[in-house]
Amino acid sequence: MDKIVKIIKGTGFSSITAQEIEIMEDYLYCIDEKGMIKKRLAPSDKQYNLFLQEAKALDTLVELKKGQYLLPGxxxxxxxxxxxxxxxxxxxxxxxxxxxxxxxxxxxxxxxxxxxxxxxxxxxxxxxxxxxxxxxxxxxxxxxxxxxxxxxxxxxxxxxxxxxxxxxxxxxxxxxxxxxxxxxxxxxxxxxxxxxxxxxxxxxxxxxxxxxxxxxxxxxxxxxxxxxxxxxxxxxxxxxxxxxxxxxxxxxxxxxxxxxxxxxxxxxxxxxxxxxxxxxxxxxxxxxxxxxxxxxxxxxxxxxxxxxxxxxxxxxxxxxxxxxxxxxxxxxxxxxxxxxxxxxxxxxxxxxxxxxxxxxxxxxxxxxxxxxxxxxxxxxxxxxxxxxxxSLPIGRLAENYAFDAQVIDTTIAHASMPIFEDSEPLEDTFQKLLYLTKRENITSVWVQGEKIRK
The missing domain is CATH 3.20.20.140 (Metal-dependent hydrolases)
Structure with a gap:
């Protein structure tokens, strides 16, 4: 975990191409001191639990709550x-x-x-x-x-x-x-x-x-x-x-x-x-x-x-x-x-x-x-x-990109989204985020690995 100063755990969405998105359920986004995504780990990766436990021990883990999702800034x-x-x-x-x-x-x-x-x-x-x-x-x-x-x-x-x-x-x-x-x-x-x-x-x-x-x-x-x-x-x-x-x-x-x-x-x-x-x-x-x-x-x-x-x-x-x-x-x-x-x-x-x-x-x-x-x-x-x-390394939740991100909370009482089934496909949730997100749903914003809005 050399040079990793923060780990974000949550479900995120990011573009691969204009026609294809990545759905990253419960991923770890490992951020270095320059604010770049140095490593990205899926739950199936061998190092996932090691990185997760060490981040908890060092108090460098930020974990999204149920109903919260990560999008690129x-x-x-x-x-x-x-x-x-x-x-x-x-x-x-x-x-x-x-x-x-x-x-x-x-x-x-x-x-x-x-x-x-x-x-x-x-x-x-x-x-x-x-x-x-x-x-x-x-x-x-x-x-x-x-x-x-x-x-x-x-x-x-x-x-x-x-x-x-x-x-x-x-x-x-x-x-x-x-x-x-x-x-x-x-x-x-x-x-x-x-x-x-x-x-x-x-x-x-x-x-x-x-x-x-x-x-x-x-x-x-x-x-x-x-x-x-x-x-x-x-x-x-x-x-x-x-x-x-x-x-x-x-x-x-x-x-x-x-x-x-x-x-x-x-x-x-x-x-x-x-x-x-x-x-x-x-x-x-x-x-x-x-x-x-x-x-x-x-x-x-x-x-x-x-x-x-x-x-x-x-x-x-x-x-x-x-x-x-x-x-x-x-x-x-x-x-x-x-x-x-x-x-x-x-x-x-x-x-x-x-x-x-x-x-x-x-x-x-x-x-x-x-x-x-x-x-x-x-x-x-x-x-x-x-x-x-x-021509900048921004716009994706991917390795070697700046960690620019927004956390969307779909459960905000006065701006909740119609997500009623835990089994709803995440691709459907992704579309709801694009069509229904309001300012109130954006609970935090990160730029270059720094949280600048709560």
């Missing part, structure tokens, strides 16, 4: 952190009006560090309470507030990937909220990268700087080129929006004569550390570019229903070999819970396959390709797929 690949203050607001108006009436005025307030601390602290606490152990965050154009968000993730124990956004095109952005000078925006971004990297040696779970052009329409060519160069020079993650809506997709095509994905690739912004949100209008050639570059899609099914003008054929893109994870897209998506994103991903994919226009016959109404995804696939996107998208 969720990975949210698309969060607009400053928009948390407007979550659930005005989603019934057009995107352009929503941005200019609510979003940009709110984001401009983050020049105030006191306000930023209040919003960002509340957000990170909320996400952790919903089982989100890793978040990929858009901050604002303000370097200091963006750095505050990285510090808050570090302090509260969440794995955070944070970027100061760049939006320097004076014709496309409001005059009260934009980078007034491209060179200064790039210099601020470079300094931000260095500052967050300086935090890394102190942070067990990891905090990472991210290069973020808000999206192609908000940036000049010079900014896009400079951001691509910074991403390469510092080997950091990149995120942005890509072909989200009819307007964005059409604007980029009119400006450059090619699709959003190809423009981002030309500027060096599609890499194996890149995650692009939405991507509803990718062509097959765009998807192939994503696959070749190792770039992932952050699938945001709730916000897509409000603002994307379409349903993304996510199964098709994943089957083509593109990495896929899930995002809440706060606050274009109103709910901070990835559980809701899982459910909506399944619903949206089914509606795409079956069609929605009742004036057409079923054959005419439906998508021409199989588009529906299963609960297992949506769970994969929320966990293992998210980890692969970020």
């Amino acid at each position: 969720f990975i949210d690949l698309h969060i607009h952190a400053p928009q948390w203050g407007q979550s659930g607001t005005a989603l019934d108006i057009p995107l352009h009006e929503w941005l200019n009436t609510y979003t940009f005025p709110l984001e401009s307030k983050f020049k105030d560090s006191v306000f930023a601390e209040k919003v960002y602290s509340h957000l990170v606490d909320t996400l952790l309470a919903h089982g989100t152990t890793t978040g990929l965050y858009f901050a604002t154009i303000h370097e200091e507030a963006s750095y505050q968000l990285a510090e808050i993730c570090a302090r509260k124990g969440q794995r955070g990937l944070v970027g100061k956004i760049v939006m320097d095109d004076l014709e496309q952005n409001p005059d009260y909220y934009c980078d007034k000078d491209t060179q200064i925006a790039l210099e601020d971004t470079e300094r931000f990268i260095k500052r967050v990297k300086a935090l890394q040696p102190e942070i067990k779970q990891g905090v990472y700087p991210v290069v973020i052009p808000r999206f192609v329409p908000s940036c000049t060519d010079r900014a896009l080129k400079g951001l691509g160069e910074l991403a390469a020079a510092y080997d950091v993650h990149v995120t942005s929006h890509c072909s989200e809506s009819d307007w964005e997709h059409g604007y980029v095509k009119n400006r450059f004569g090619k699709n959003d994905a190809q423009v981002l690739n030309d500027f060096g912004l599609l890499t194996d550390k890149s995650v692009m949100a939405h991507c509803n209008f990718l062509s097959d050639a765009d998807a192939l570019t994503f696959k070749e570059q190792g770039t992932a899609i952050a699938h945001c099914p709730i916000s897509n229903a409000y603002f994307a003008n379409s349903v993304i054929p996510i199964k098709k893109f994943h089957d083509l070999g593109v990495e896929v994870g899930l995002g809440t897209d706060l606050s274009g998506g109103y709910d901070p819970s990835i559980y809701s994103a899982i459910r909506q991903a399944i619903i949206s994919a089914r509606m795409l396959e079956d069609g929605v226009d009742t004036k057409k016959s079923p054959a005419e109404r439906s998508d021409k390709e199989p588009s529906r995804i299963t609960a297992k696939e949506a769970f994969y996107f929320a966990t293992a797929g998210g980890g692969e998208s970020l």
Whole structure:
């Protein structure tokens, strides 16, 4: 038991592939001092009882109770952190009006560090309470507030990937909220990268700087080129929006004569550390570019229903070999819970396959390709797929992965689940966890082997 500092005993679920889950009944998860799963033991393993008894003797055993289950921590690949203050607001108006009436005025307030601390602290606490152990965050154009968000993730124990956004095109952005000078925006971004990297040696779970052009329409060519160069020079993650809506997709095509994905690739912004949100209008050639570059899609099914003008054929893109994870897209998506994103991903994919226009016959109404995804696939996107998208060893309850986990209690009095038979197949229980878990059911959250929420 050398270097093992904690053992968790319980029944857990983890993805093997997008189509297959592991059901680990009464397993031991042996965690080392770095917070990694060093060993995983089934009751049938010869060492199981030895490890169990020694953990009891050393008081390093955490044992789940009857009715409690272990899931990997969720990975949210698309969060607009400053928009948390407007979550659930005005989603019934057009995107352009929503941005200019609510979003940009709110984001401009983050020049105030006191306000930023209040919003960002509340957000990170909320996400952790919903089982989100890793978040990929858009901050604002303000370097200091963006750095505050990285510090808050570090302090509260969440794995955070944070970027100061760049939006320097004076014709496309409001005059009260934009980078007034491209060179200064790039210099601020470079300094931000260095500052967050300086935090890394102190942070067990990891905090990472991210290069973020808000999206192609908000940036000049010079900014896009400079951001691509910074991403390469510092080997950091990149995120942005890509072909989200009819307007964005059409604007980029009119400006450059090619699709959003190809423009981002030309500027060096599609890499194996890149995650692009939405991507509803990718062509097959765009998807192939994503696959070749190792770039992932952050699938945001709730916000897509409000603002994307379409349903993304996510199964098709994943089957083509593109990495896929899930995002809440706060606050274009109103709910901070990835559980809701899982459910909506399944619903949206089914509606795409079956069609929605009742004036057409079923054959005419439906998508021409199989588009529906299963609960297992949506769970994969929320966990293992998210980890692969970020090129990090997270998202699985497996050896050599970080122990990021959430404990789900199905017996909470005011949020109990309809599990009445001890003989119920665990695969059925797994599905109930995905569809019925509420915030109250998540009784503890672990990140990198550290329990950070009771």
